[in-house]
Amino acid sequence: MGMAIVLITHDLGVIAEMCDDVVVMYAGRIAESGPVDALFSHPSHPYTRGLLNSIPRLSTARKSRLNVIEGMVPSLADLPSGCRFQNRCPYRIDTCLRQPPLEEVTPGHHVACHRWRELPPLPIPS
Ligand code: SF4
Numbered sequence: 001m002g003m004a005i006v007l008i009t010h011d012l013g014v015i016a017e018m019c020d021d022v023v024v025m026y027a028g029r030i031a032e033s034g035p036v037d038a039l040f041s042h043p044s045h046p047y048t049r050g051l052l053n054s055i056p057r058l059s060t061a062r063k064s065r066l067n068v069i070e071g072m073v074p075s076l077a078d079l080p081s082g083c084r085f086q087n088r089c090p091y092r093i094d095t096c097l098r099q100p101p102l103e104e105v106t107p108g109h110h111v112a113c114h115r116w117r118e119l120p121p122l123p124i125p126s
Helices: 012-018 036-041 046-053
Strands: 021-026 029-035 103-106 109-111
Touching: 012 036, 021 036, 021 046, 029 036, 029 046
Parallel strands: none
Antiparallel strands: 021 029, 029 109, 103 109
């Protein structure tokens, strides 16, 4: 019908099921964007990876703790200069005090992280 729907959610399952394209926002800025398949198979921003890593799996042992992203979202009244994810990011370096540009990972898939090329592969969820 020539229409589009914008879903705003933290539920990555809904995104995987319903969407063609996804934009991951953090503290008002784009962290990563692209086709759902590309972004879910090669998440390139530490925040995206943290979100995916926090999804409970059926294979998770009972009574084990869920993975979380440590720390808190910064106050929008007191945002850090540079990357806004820096106070929660395990890969932070001094360069992160400058805002990372959106860079192309693959055609249509973009990420704003100074270190996206260096991140270790994520474990394959079972
Ligand atoms: S730019 Fe730096 S602080 Fe921000 S997500 Fe990338 S590594 Fe982490």
